Amino acid sequence: MPDLPAPFLARPIAHRGLHGGAVPENSRAAFEAAIDGGYGIELDLQLSSDGQAMVFHDYDLARLTGQSGPIQMRSAAELAELTLGNGEGVPTFAEVLALVAGRVPLLVEIKDQDGTLGPDIGALEAACAAELASYAGPVAVMSFNPHAIYEMARIAPDIARGLVTCAFADEEWALTPAARRAALAEIPDFGATGSSFISHDREDLDREAVTLLRAAGVPILCWTVRGPLQEKQARRVAHNITFEGYLA
Structure with a gap:
């Protein structure tokens, strides 16, 4: 179980890069900022449709590119031709790794590809692991889907890994069965996945499961902090924050 590298606790973490205004989220400009x-x-x-890891949050392209349809229906080359609003196309993970080049810690969320936080995963994890195999900077991977982290433990055991966690409220996770959501909220897969940290919803930091992990010495990150007051409240529990909309 690789530890979360120390730099992840030394400086705040910019959510999808330092974006805002004319700088889109998950863009090269946001990462440079x-x-x-x-x-x-x-x-x-x-x-992408041709099996490349792309740096993009949504499952659908509409909000960020103005184009319709799922990102998985476009090739990496096609995605590079779309615009994020500042003239940039959707970057590949390889391009972003080359840009960051170990200069700051890189926290990588593997988005759920199953649709219900279930076991239908594998291709994105393989693409992620392949790109990270030669990366030398401080990096950690995480996912809401524990199956993704089990897979990363199997194929890339030396990369620090963790779980993204929350209360899994039904309005945000409507496709996931209620029993599955209730179970995940208690973070039962932490030990078995070989996780070394969690990144938890800042609005749910008083959950007993979080308290117990913190008492056991587990680093607690949190998401997403959007102002100084929220930061002050979050840091009562969290060892570090993921932030946007202000300078943490």
Whole structure:
């Protein structure tokens, strides 16, 4: 079980890069701005139709590119031709790794590809692990789907890994069965996945499962902090924050 690298606790982590205004989330410009500001970077991975790990949050392209349809229906080359609003196309994970080049910690969220936080995963994890095999900077991977982290433990055991956790409220996870959501909220897979940290919803940090992990010495990250007051409240529990909309 690799430990979370120490730099992840030393500086705030910019959610999808330091974005805002003319700088889109998960863009090269957002990542450069985070580096310039001395912040860590959190980013999201989705899969292209030709099996490449792409840095993009949504399952659908509409909100961020103005184009319709799932990201998984476009090739990496096609995605590079779309615009995020500042003239940039959707970057590959390989491109972002080359840009960051170990200058700041990189927190990588593997988005759920199953749709119900179930076991239908594998291709995105393989693409992520392949790109990270030669990366030398401080990096950690995480996912809401424990199956993704079990897979990363199997194929890339030396990369620090963790779970993204929350209360799994039904309005946000309507496709996931209620029993599955209730179970996941108690973080039962932490030990078996070989996780070394969690990144938990800042609005749910008083959950007993979080308290017990913190008491056991587990690093607690949290998401997403959007102002100084929220940061002050979150840091009563969390060892570090993921933030956006202000300078942490």
